[in-house]
Amino acid sequence: xxxxxIHNDYGAPPTRITHILCTNSEAxxxxxxxxxxxxxxxxxxxxxxxxxxxxxxxxxxxxxxxEVILIREGDVFEAPYSGTPNAGFVPGANAVAIANDxxxxxxxxxxxxxxxxxSVNTAKKTCQIKFKSRQLS
Numbered sequence: 738x739x740x741x742x743i744h745n746d747y748g749a750p751p752t753r754i755t756h757i758l759c760t761n762s763e764a765x766x767x768x769x770x771x772x773x774x775x776x777x778x779x780x781x782x783x784x785x786x787x788x789x790x791x792x793x794x795x796x797x798x799x800x801x802x803x804e805v806i807l808i809r810e811g812d813v814f815e816a817p818y819s820g821t822p823n824a825g826f827v828p829g830a831n832a833v834a835i836a837n838d839x840x841x842x843x844x845x846x847x848x849x850x851x852x853x854x855x856s857v858n859t860a861k862k863t864c865q866i867k868f869k870s871r872q873l874s
Contacts, residue, residue, distance in 0.1 A: 738817050739768015739840040740790045743865060746811035754789065754805045765795040768816075769839040771805060772872050778803055783834040783843060786851050788872035790814065808871045813855065818864050820845035822857075830854045831869055842866060 742751050759765065760779040770781040772788045781787040789805035808814075818826070819836045822844040826833065834850030836843040842852055842864055851870035858864065 739766060740770060740814045740816045741768060742790065742806050743813045743815050745809065746813065749809070749811070751812075752807040752809060753792070754807055755802065757803070757805070759795055759801040759803050761799050762797050764797040765791045765803065766840060767791060767793050770835050771803075771839075778805060780839050781835060782839075783837055783846065784849055784851075785835070786870040786872045787835065787868060807873060808868045810871070810874060811867075813865055813867055815863055815865050816840075816842050817862055818842040818844040818857070819862075822859075823847045826854065826857065828854055828856050833866070 760777045769791050770787045771778045772781040789807045792804045819841040820843050825847040826844040830847045831853040832848050832850050833852040834843040834846035853867045853869045855865040
């Protein structure tokens, strides 16, 4: 499933970036969190400050293009969460990490991350989040 854009608090539609290439030999999955490194999209790790969410699957190759939704102030995303939830993984947690897969929130790590939790749905193992830290903010 990955990260899915829900809405922007200010009513702005998603901003899509299509002119930046992917890191060579790196594959991506729709909904994955990415950052810019050396001028190209690459996977964001758990403590990275992300730039966007890739919108489609990209196979590993050379000079592949991708469409990425830029993470902006006011953007709300829905994402699955993984890991055993920490007692602090509740609405208002504001330093939750991105999971190592880049497709979910790490509910066991509630310190040092770029994610703030708005809501947690334990029945569906999903949450609505904002990125408090954004690479291109």
